[in-house]
Amino acid sequence: xxxxxxxxxxxxxxxxxxxxxxxxxxxxxxxxxxxxxxxxxxxxxxxxxxxxxxxxxxxxxxxxxxxxxxxxxxxxxxxxxxxxxxxxxxxxxxxxxxxxxxxxxxxxxxxxxx
Amino acid sequence: xxxxxxxxxxxxxxxxxxxxxxxxxxxxxxxxxxxxxxxxxxxxxxxxxxxxxxxxxxxxxxxxxxxxxxxxxxxxxxxxxxxxxxxxxxxxxxxxxxxxxxxxxxxxxxxxxxx
Numbered sequence: 001x002x003x004x005x006x007x008x009x010x011x012x013x014x015x016x017x018x019x020x021x022x023x024x025x026x027x028x029x030x031x032x033x034x035x036x037x038x039x040x041x042x043x044x045x046x047x048x049x050x051x052x053x054x055x056x057x058x059x060x061x062x063x064x065x066x067x068x069x070x071x072x073x074x075x076x077x078x079x080x081x082x083x084x085x086x087x088x089x090x091x092x093x094x095x096x097x098x099x100x101x102x103x104x105x106x107x108x109x110x111x112x113x114x
Numbered sequence: 115x116x117x118x119x120x121x122x123x124x125x126x127x128x129x130x131x132x133x134x135x136x137x138x139x140x141x142x143x144x145x146x147x148x149x150x151x152x153x154x155x156x157x158x159x160x161x162x163x164x165x166x167x168x169x170x171x172x173x174x175x176x177x178x179x180x181x182x183x184x185x186x187x188x189x190x191x192x193x194x195x196x197x198x199x200x201x202x203x204x205x206x207x208x209x210x211x212x213x214x215x216x217x218x219x220x221x222x223x224x225x226x227x228x229x
Contacts, residue, residue, distance in 0.1 A: 036218075043118075043204050043220030044157065087156065102147065102206070102218055103173070104157040 004088045009109040012082075018075040020108050022088030025069045031092055033064060035073045037084040038107070044087065047073065078112045085109050116140055120205050120221035127195045127228045135190040135224050137205030145208045146188035147172075147218070148180060150201040157204060163188055195228045202226070 005023040012018040024033065034049040048055055048062045050071075055062040061074040075082055087107040121136045137146065144165050149157040149172075159172030163182040177199060179191045188207075192199060202225050208218040 041202065041223065043206070043222050044218075045220070046217030049217075085156075102208070103159055104149070106156040 004090055004105055006086075006088050006105065006108045008106065009111070011111050011113060012075075012078045014080060014112050014114050015077055018078040018082065018110055018112070020073040020075075020086050020088075020110060021070065022073070023070045024088070024090045027068050027090050031090050033062065033068075033071050034089040034091065034102070035060070035062065036087045036089065036104070037082075038087070039081075039084040044104070047086075075110075078110075080112050080114065083110060083112045118205055118207055118219050118221040120203075120224050122224060123222070124225045125227070127192075127226065129195060129197060129228060131195050132191070132193050133195065133226075134192075135203055135205075135226075137188045137190070137207075137221060139186055139188075139207040139219070141207065141209065141219065142185070143207035143209045143219075144185070145218075146182065147206040147208075148178070148188065148190045149204045149206065150174065150199075151204060151223075152201050160190065160203075195226075197228045200226060200228045 032049050032051050035047040036044040038044045047060050048057055050062045050064055064071045085107040087104050118139045147162040148160040151157045158174050160174055160178050161169055161172050161180040163169045166182055166185040169180045181189045202223045204223050205221045206218045
């Protein structure tokens with residue numbers, strides 16, 4: 001799986017959009033970009049994933065650059081409850097392969113301030 | 115539908131003792147994972163399973179064994195606990211669907227202290 005690089009921490013004002021970047025310059029064509037978050041020692045929670053098109057769901061939007069070497073997770077209106085560590089993960093898409101696993105890095109600690 | 119349930123939630127072991135952590139999921143997921151998380155660190159994969167009766171090593175498998183005798187259960191065993199195994203352990207499961215899996219669901223964690 002391709003490695004990812006994220007800033008260790010970011011701040012955001014409540015009610016503003018939070019834009020979390022992730023670099024994955026070695027991503028290959030069959031690898032997806034996944035985002036998870038972990039709120040204070042709880043189990044991680046899935047947010048969104050995508051291959052090459054931008055994706056949006058009720059939680060966030062995922063913007064993937066055309067060359068797929070980086071992506072941005074957007075929380076449109078951050079709240080205090082969005083304070084968490086956000087993990088960007090790149091992994092192979094094909095199931096049942098021997099390398100099929102979900103590997104986490106250190107992520108970005110997003111702090112939403114009142 | 116309980117999702118992913120980990121048992122126990124807390125445990126204190128003495129060095130050299132053994133124990134088994136149980137992970138149960140009721141979503142008929144094929145893939146299951148065991149992670150550990152140490153203070154200030156991300157999650158590290160210990161072992162995982164791509165189906166009933168199969169297991170594979172992750173990043174930090176030493177000192178742990180696993181079994182997946184039933185599709186819904188994934189057991190993590192510590193044969194001889196060491197203080198270095200003090201950590202929070204998370205189990206997860208995911209469903210394989212088409213060309214990519216769906217989201218992975220995580221349990222609430224087991225806080226293990228080895229003294």
